[in-house]
Amino acid sequence: MGAPGEPQSIDYSVHEAWNEATNVYLLVILVSFGLLINKRKIMRIFTLPPAAESNPEPNFYDSLQKVRLRQQLEMYSLARKYDQQQHQGQADSVQLSME
Known part of the structure; x- marks a missing residue:
């Protein structure tokens, strides 16, 4: 150096x-x-x-929401049927006890 x-x-x-x-x-x-x-x-x-060129294939999240909504509606209708059956069963038992 x-x-x-x-x-x-x-x-x-x-x-x-x-x-x-x-x-x-x-x-x-x-x-x-x-x-x-x-x-x-x-x-x-x-x-x-852009939205104008949207995909014809459905969005996965939207289809998942629809499936969940369908499940909720089915559960609600089953619960309503069960409640009606319970109510009819109570009415029948009341009628039987009165007779």
Whole structure:
């Protein structure tokens, strides 16, 4: 290191590394700037398609909600039938006890 030729080679490698680093930073800055300018175009890629072009295939969440609603309605109707049968059974037992 004490030789006069070595610091120049070290300076040159540092200079080369600095150029590469600044090139990378400039590239990152330019890409970031381009993405900010074209944000609308990029966001269009990641957003859902408009509702006018909706899929003919039903949505899984909607079909799941419909199945759950159907199950609730069936359980309600079964409970109503059971309550009516219990009520009729009580009325029959009341009639039997009166007779």
